[in-house]
Amino acid sequence: MVLEKPSLDYLGLSPEYHPSPRTDPISFLKINLTNLPPHLLLHYSSITTPKQRAAIPTVRNRRLIFTNQNPPELQFISARKTWPLLWKGRERRGIEEGAEERDWAENNFLQGAKKHVGKLASLLGGYEEEREAERIRVLYRERPAGEFVAEEDEESDEETEEEAQDEARETFEYLVREHFIYGLLEDMDYDKVDWDDTLDDDREAEDQWFNED
Incomplete structure (x- = not known):
């Protein structure tokens, strides 16, 4: 009743409204x-789930309009880190994270003094890369049975590695946006x-997409 009354009162509807x-x-x-x-x-966030609200x-x-604005959280690098199970690329996991750690050590640790950071940057970068790879391995082990995970496809002889990565990225970005919308x-x-x-x-996008059945 705490939730029901404010909405009905605001809209001027009776308590018997259905x-x-x-x-x-x-x-x-x-x-x-x-x-x-x-406000x-x-x-309604407390009594409905994002999946249920996709019916609206x-x-x-x-x-949809939000995804078309290309928000940072849905961009490739950020999204791949947040939802790694949707990514089916073949490169080693944690590369970006390791590179960021190496860059920090080289440019910020002790003001980048080379004699102090010569091996530290590589060491920290390797640790971070392995931590990220292990995080993703844990996610794979802990995922619920039957949960969708993007599978790696066998590449044809004619397909180059670059083409395969471009295709994997496009597929991933599509999956992230689709999963978000639903x-x-x-x-x-x-x-x-x-x-x-x-x-x-x-309104043009609203008329074009997702009209109610």
Whole structure:
């Protein structure tokens, strides 16, 4: 009732209104989401999941528009680190992390004094690369049975390594955006997108994508 009453009062609806925001919040939001302010909508994050909210056309439209803005968290390097199980590239894991650690040691540790950091940079870089690789191995071992994991395809004789990597990157970026739109990504702040009415401005995209059946 704590959640139900503020929404109904704000919209001027009776307590008997159906669909009820308490017992059927998704159906309620399909009808009333765009008429509710963000501070009330935030309460629905506690009784609905991002995956459930993907059934709401307005939410899917907002997520689509958000992905089209190329936000940092969905860009390749960041996304591959956050959701490594979706990546099917063949290079060693942790390379970027190791390079960042080496760069820090060479340029920041003791103001980059070469005589102090000659071997330290390589040592720290190797440690960081191995830590990241081990983190990903743990994720693979701990993933729930039946969970989707991008599989590595056998490359044809004609396909170069560069072409394979480009294709893997395109596939990964598509999967990340698709998983985001349908509420399947963990460690992602969906609230800032789902309840952001400024993402409703692109009406052309809304008409073109995800119209309600």
